[in-house]
Structure formats: structure tokens, C-alpha cells
Amino acid sequence: MxxxxxxxxxxxxxxxxxxxxxxxxxxxxxxxxxxxxxxxxxxxxxxxxxxxxxxxxxxxxxxxxxxxxxxxxxxxxxxxxxxxxxxxxxxxxxxxxxxxxxxxxxxxxxxxxxxxxxxxxxxxxxxxxxxxxxxxxxxxxxxxxxxxxxxxxxxxxxxxxxxxxxxxxxxxxxxxxxxxxxxxxxxxxxxxxxxxxxxxxxVRVPADDWKPDGYQPKVAAAGRMITTANVSAKNALKTPQFWLLWVILCFNVTAGIGILEKASPMITDFFEGTSVPVGAAAAAGFVALLSLTNMLGRFVWSSTSDLVGRRNIYRLYLGAGALMYLVIALTTNTSKLVFVLCAMVILSFYGGGFATIPAYLKDLFGTYQVGAIHGRLLTAWSTAGVLGPLIVNAIADGQKSAGKDGPALYSTSLYIMMGLLVLGFVANELVRPVSEKYHEPAAVPAGAGKEA
Missing domain, CATH: 1.20.1250.20 (MFS general substrate transporter like domains)
Structure with missing residues (x-):
């Protein structure tokens, strides 16, 4: 082709x-x-x-x-x-x-x-x-x-x-x-x-026998999360690990996009009627700040995952992310600084989750068809792209119709997002090394990409 x-x-x-x-x-x-x-x-x-x-x-x-x-x-x-x-x-x-x-x-x-x-x-x-x-x-x-x-x-x-x-x-x-x-x-x-x-x-691809100077692949010990084996995209779909990562990515993205898609009206609604209302220009600045945090989180947190491990970094994304949502829900509109800082942390985890998932897949399934596996996993993004805005917008519209305003428009959504992150945290704890029965024969080169 x-x-x-x-x-x-x-x-x-x-x-x-x-x-x-x-x-x-x-x-x-x-x-x-x-x-x-x-x-x-x-x-x-x-x-x-x-x-x-x-x-x-x-x-x-x-x-x-x-x-x-x-x-x-x-x-x-x-x-x-x-x-x-x-x-x-x-x-x-x-x-x-x-x-x-x-x-x-x-x-x-x-x-x-x-x-x-x-x-x-x-x-x-x-x-x-x-x-x-x-x-x-x-x-x-x-x-x-x-x-x-x-x-x-x-x-x-x-x-x-x-x-x-x-x-x-x-x-x-x-x-x-x-x-x-x-x-x-x-x-x-x-x-x-x-x-x-x-x-x-x-763009170029490395030769099958290429490796960085001085690099020695880690030998996978029993129970380790990093494998030296390879799994095809077809077999990956048969593993519980793939679907656990699907849930992790979907819920992490749902929680982040829930704020990102509604950022400007959310901060305006939160502080409307207080002594520190947020104008249109400040709301636009808040959106730009979240975009910057989203971008930087993709590099900073994914790089950190090379040091602390993929499971540990997702513990941070999901656990601390749920905590940030809880802080916003409990403090409501009493502190603009707390709201902005928590939103920034959540969006940094949102970006970091996107950037770290390919390396998590590589750890579990090897490099053989990691691009194809990653592609299949991104259906979680499509789902979250509909689910996150739907949750936030539908609940806000319903609360507004009921005569509520301010933080009350979003309090239910905040607790739902927190719950999804907790479920994602549990899914992350359930991830284990892939069973050998799904591994490709050892003769298959890691750089190959034959059709699954």
C-alpha cells in the first residue's frame, strides 16, 4: 500500500x-x-x-x-x-x-x-x-x-x-x-x-538491531510491570490489561475535559455574585492558563513516569485528581486562588495521562505493535469526549432550570468526576503483567509491524 x-x-x-x-x-x-x-x-x-x-x-x-x-x-x-x-x-x-x-x-x-x-x-x-x-x-x-x-x-x-x-x-x-x-x-x-x-x-525508523549507546534492556523479573516480550494488537484486545487501561484513560480524560470544555462559563458562574466576580477577559485568561498547564503536564509528568514508573504516576493522576475535585466542591467559591490552582493541577494530569499512556502500553505489551494498540485504546478518548461535556452541561442546565446558580450548578458534576477518578484508581491497582500466553514468539523482531 x-x-x-x-x-x-x-x-x-x-x-x-x-x-x-x-x-x-x-x-x-x-x-x-x-x-x-x-x-x-x-x-x-x-x-x-x-x-x-x-x-x-x-x-x-x-x-x-x-x-x-x-x-x-x-x-x-x-x-x-x-x-x-x-x-x-x-x-x-x-x-x-x-x-x-x-x-x-x-x-x-x-x-x-x-x-x-x-x-x-x-x-x-x-x-x-x-x-x-x-x-x-x-x-x-x-x-x-x-x-x-x-x-x-x-x-x-x-x-x-x-x-x-x-x-x-x-x-x-x-x-x-x-x-x-x-x-x-x-x-x-x-x-x-x-x-x-x-x-x-x-522522520526515520531505527534498524531492527539498533539500540542507544550503552543501553541494556532491563530483564523482566517476576511481577515487574515492564516486559521484554511483545504482544500483537489482536492479542492485546484479549487481555484484561488493555481494558483496564481503557477505563483508566477514559475516566482520566472525562474528568479533565469536563473542566476544559466548560472552563470559561464555569469560573464565571462560580464567582458570580461574590465580591470577586470574573469578567470575560479574566475567564479567557483562565482558559489560556489551563491550555498551557495541559501542554506542560504532557511533558513534565510523562518524563517523571520514566523515573517513578507508570503505575505510580497514574496513582498521582487519579488519586490526587480526585482530591482536587473534592477541594473545589468543599471550598465552593470562597477562594478564587484555590479554584484556579486545583483546576490547573487537574488539567496537568489530563495532559499527562495522554502522554504517559503510550509508555504504559509499551511496558505491558512491548514495542511490536504498540502504535496499533495505542490507536485502539484511543476509542476511550472518543467516549470521554462525549461523556465529559455531557455530564457537566446536562447537570448545569438542569440545575439552572431548577433556579440554582453559582457553584450549585456544578457541585453534582464535581462529585461524579471524583467518583470516576476513584474508579480509575481502582482499575490502575488491578493492572498486572500480561500473561505469557499472549506473547509473540521470541523470534519476532521488536521493530516489526506486520498486520495484526
Whole structure:
């Protein structure tokens, strides 16, 4: 399927190739597709120019997240088989073309084309691009897998910090009418294609017998969580470990996205009517602060996991995260500082959970088809992307209809999120090394990626 320049065999690094060129290649893709977190920049202009409701203007983003999980799940095996260059190229074509189709949709007032382009085709680009460098980074950095994947996935969290002001400025320059929005979308498509092409050209895979200088794989002792064996993507789905990690990721993301999606109105509602109300500008600053914390948490916490172990770091994410929700629920609106700090910690754990899960998978299932396994696990993200906002918004709407306001709009949601994190904590405690009956034969090379 992957021919010529894109073929995996054409991307094997020659002797002496620096592995430190791989993180920039991964970042070129993740910083681009991370634009998805800045979709809200386009919502007011789309609602005004195409006469849309807030729910309608959110459809491209929601479909994009769903397609991210589905394409990562169903395309993960192809990514492993055809290699990262093929995957990055497919991601670039889908993501950039999605913007161009969206531009056509706005220009012709056919909003369904925006939903199909950005959410459908662009969402496929998100999913394939998200997993494209993961197994490659793990194979290049077997000594520091948490740090390596954290660098790339930090880019996805930080993409919005670049895209948000850039997109805002383009809408000011070209206008927020249909013509201006279409031009903005078209420019996005072209610029992201160029930027992502850098990753396509730069990425390499290590030779099967390559290892870092001085690196000696740890021998897995009985009961250890790090294995030297390998498990195929097909067999991984048969293990309880995979489904425990699915629950862990789903609940950790649900808890984080519950705040992230509702951050601006939540902080405004919490402190409305107090002596320290939060205005629109301060609320926007709070959202930016959470985005920064989300991005930094992906690198800091995943790197820390290389030192303390994956199970221990998830104990922190899930246990301390539940504690932060409890503190917010108990202090209500008595301290703005406590609210902001707790939200920052929760969002850092949200980002850290994304960045650490590939290394957790590598520990349990080996490097053989870790990209494909990771892709299947990302269906947990799709589920959480619907579940988190649904819990927070539905309960807040119900409480508002009942005549309540302030922290009362969110108190039930806070306790639900705390409960989900506790369940995730229990799931993490149940993780054990994968049974030998699921292991591949020892002759299978760790760098192989044959179809599962």
C-alpha cells in the first residue's frame, strides 16, 4: 500500500542518524493537528455568517474527536505496517484537505461541507497523525519512552496556543464574513500542509538491531510491570490489561475535559455574585492558563513516569485528581486562588495521562505493535469526549432550570468526576503483567509491524 518514497523500507535510518531529529518531526505533525483545540475561535464567526446555533457550530469539532478515535483504532495496524512517513503523509493530506473542503463549504453556504471536511476527513487526519510518531519514538527512545512520547503529545496540547492567536488575526485581516472565513480556512490548509511535510521528510525508523549507546534492556523479573516480550494488537484486545487501561484513560480524560470544555462559563458562574466576580477577559485568561498547564503536564509528568514508573504516576493522576475535585466542591467559591490552582493541577494530569499512556502500553505489551494498540485504546478518548461535556452541561442546565446558580450548578458534576477518578484508581491497582500466553514468539523482531 505504501509505495516508493513513503514505503517503510525507505525510511530506515542509516548508521549514525541522530535520534534527536525524530521529536521535531513528530512535533511538526502534532503542533499542526493540535489546532483542533482552537476550533472555538471560528465558532462566533460561523454562527454569525451562516446563522448557526452554538450546538451546530460545535459539530465539526465533535465529529473530529469521534473520527480521531475511530481512525486511530481502525488505522493503527496500517500505521504500524506502512511506517510513520506514510502515516504522516496521510494525516497531512486528510487534515489539510479537510480545511480546503471547509473553505468551499463556507464560500457556498453549505455547512454540511464544513462538518464533513473538518470533522470527517480532517478528523481522520487527526487520528492517523496523533498515533503516527508514537511507536517510532518509543523505538528510538527505549531508555526514556515517557519523555519521548511526552514531547510529541505536548505538541498536540500546545497546538492551540499557536493556532488561536493566528486564526484570530486572520479573521481580523480577511473578515468574519463567509468570504473571509473561507480564505482563512484555505490559508490554514496550505500552511499546515507545508509544515507537516517537514515531518514527512525528516522522520526515520531505527534498524531492527539498533539500540542507544550503552543501553541494556532491563530483564523482566517476576511481577515487574515492564516486559521484554511483545504482544500483537489482536492479542492485546484479549487481555484484561488493555481494558483496564481503557477505563483508566477514559475516566482520566472525562474528568479533565469536563473542566476544559466548560472552563470559561464555569469560573464565571462560580464567582458570580461574590465580591470577586470574573469578567470575560479574566475567564479567557483562565482558559489560556489551563491550555498551557495541559501542554506542560504532557511533558513534565510523562518524563517523571520514566523515573517513578507508570503505575505510580497514574496513582498521582487519579488519586490526587480526585482530591482536587473534592477541594473545589468543599471550598465552593470562597477562594478564587484555590479554584484556579486545583483546576490547573487537574488539567496537568489530563495532559499527562495522554502522554504517559503510550509508555504504559509499551511496558505491558512491548514495542511490536504498540502504535496499533495505542490507536485502539484511543476509542476511550472518543467516549470521554462525549461523556465529559455531557455530564457537566446536562447537570448545569438542569440545575439552572431548577433556579440554582453559582457553584450549585456544578457541585453534582464535581462529585461524579471524583467518583470516576476513584474508579480509575481502582482499575490502575488491578493492572498486572500480561500473561505469557499472549506473547509473540521470541523470534519476532521488536521493530516489526506486520498486520495484526
Amino acid at each position: 505504501a509505495l516508493g518514497f513513503l514505503d517503510r523500507s525507505r525510511t530506515v535510518a542509516p548508521p549514525g542518524w541522530s535520534r534527536w531529529l525524530i521529536p521535531p518531526a513528530a512535533l511538526s505533525v502534532h503542533l499542526s493537528i493540535g489546532q483542533a483545540y482552537a476550533w472555538s475561535v471560528f465558532k462566533p464567526a460561523l454562527e454569525k455568517s451562516l446563522d448557526l446555533t452554538g450546538t451546530q457550530s460545535a459539530l465539526p469539532f465533535q465529529l473530529g474527536i469521534v473520527m480521531l478515535g475511530l481512525s486511530a483504532a481502525f488505522g493503527g495496524t496500517l500505521v504500524e505496517k506502512n511506517g510513520p512517513r506514510w502515516a504522516m503523509f496521510v494525516s497531512m493530506v486528510c487534515f489539510s484537505t479537510g480545511f480546503l473542503i471547509s473553505a468551499l463549504g463556507v464560500a457556498t453556504s453549505q455547512y454540511w461541507l464544513v462538518v464533513l471536511g473538518y470533522g470527517g476527513l480532517g478528523g481522520i487526519g487527526l487520528g492517523i497523525g496523533y498515533i503516527s510518531p508514537v511507536s517510532t519514538l518509543i523505538k528510538w527512545f527505549p531508555d526514556r519512552p515517557g519523555m519521548a512520547t511526552g514531547i510529541a503529545i505536548m505538541g498536540f496540547g500546545g497546538g492551540a496556543l499557536i493556532a488561536s492567536p493566528w486564526s484570530t488575526q486572520m479573521l481580523r485581516t480577511f473578515g468574519d464574513d463567509p468570504s473571509g472565513i473561507a480564505t482563512t480556512f484555505a490559508v490554514h490548509g496550505v500552511v499546515y500542509a507545508v509544515f507537516m511535510t517537514l515531518g514527512v521528510l525528516l
